[in-house]
Amino acid sequence: MKIAIVGCGNMGMAFAKSFLQYDLVKKENLLLIEKSTERSQALKAEKAGVVVDTIGPRVAEYDLVILSVKPQDFGSVCDALAAVIKPNQVVLSIMAGIPMSQIQQRLNHPLVIRAMPNTPAMLGMGITGFTAAKEVDLTNLRRVENLINATGRSIFLEDEAMLDAVTALSGSGPAYFYYVVKAMVEAGRQMGFDEGVATLLVKQTMLGSFHLINNADKSLDDLIKAVASKGGTTEAALRQFEAGSLADTLVAGIRAAQVRAQELSNG
Template identity: 40%
Template sequence: MTRIAFIGAGNMATALIRGLLNSGHTATSIRATDPYAPSLDAMRALGVAADDNNAAAVAWAEVVVIAVKPQMAREVLTPLAGQFTGKTLISICAGLPCAFFEGVLGDVAVVRAMPNTPALVGLGATGLYATAAVSDAGRGAADALFNAGGVARWVESEALIDAVTAASGSGPAYFFALIEAMIQGATALGLDSDTAKQLVCQTALGAAQMTLSEDASPTELRTRVTSKGGTTAAALERFEDGDFNATIQAGMQAAYARAQELAAQS
């Protein structure tokens, strides 16, 4: 079984490790490092070996997941330069391009990943890009890692990772904002907050599941439940008065532009 080391044992690393364990990956083939004792204790509670020795973890592993804050990456990785030959590095550091890791570490095969926070509940969506140096085995390891906690899709160019960021990386916040507004709207109409939350969240979950499971497009599904002159039509017309579609797309364009700016700063 592939030996996987996590450099950084925060929330996202923990979610990925739980996904691996739930999918049948053995705890003995996973190792984690972190400078903070509580994070190490959490790893050990999962049966995963954990300490603060990054160099030893890299030497042991076949695949190394870099799960530190982007601003800490250079400091953490510089002492490990030259130690990644023959290994696959998977980065979940937002905004750091593959060239950053190649510049700091030298000879390294890099998979750049853009996961999102629903991975914390096993429903993540991750975009993946691999440099030419990544082997089929390295790609397979990345597939297994991120599909264990949701779904993963490969993109053909690294530039498209910024599009992934705009769509799914930042996407949960868009849905949280919509859910928040709908709950506020429901309570303003007289529902208590708990009932409003349950109804709105279940509706969001059901709509997403229908979109994934049926052959019909989102447009067709929307049309099916929108009777001319009915309540749904009244709501959607009001949304369009505020340029709903254009506003959503403008927000995604802003996220995309900001992702490009952050990458340029690295």
């Protein structure tokens, strides 16, 4: 398989490196298109693939074209790609807020798949929601799904509108996690720990708790109850969280992210 990636920032390169790691593509069959001179030179030094700075006729030689550019660059990128794209090529977009219909129209090309990954994909531990235009056949869909799974896990969505919810929940989700970690580290500092010790305590707590969620045959409520003894310290903290409507605030924030994603998708 031959793959071209347009835009080689963090997410584009997360995909590229995962494909190479799992031997899903050979370096000589991986085209990296990066307009930044500095970034392009760095990619050439890394020898991660064939590096060019513009979309040209050679893109037509590739089976899959991945669009990993900022939404504001969508128009110019699609105009350049439309001039060279071939009917049998599949386009995978990981651009935020650009619906498939808009990509299809701008490219005059039906074979479009849209995905929303998150930043843990850079470690091969991401989760990606994806959907596909009806013109994409099952063979191509499975092929792209296999590629996406190299960056972690994936979930297929029949309804493209649900990608806005994916954006809000898992796409933006790492930032919410970091926000909570930051607050816990600050609490540790206020209680007398230096930042390094507070960070270690919180990071290891988060890591261990993740594994308990993943491996314990218990609900989240049961896991909370297992820590929160009646009249104890954890219960005191949880009461304070409830008094401040922390859970409701988190839900409201995530729903606000969904609304914003919908606004971007609707132009």
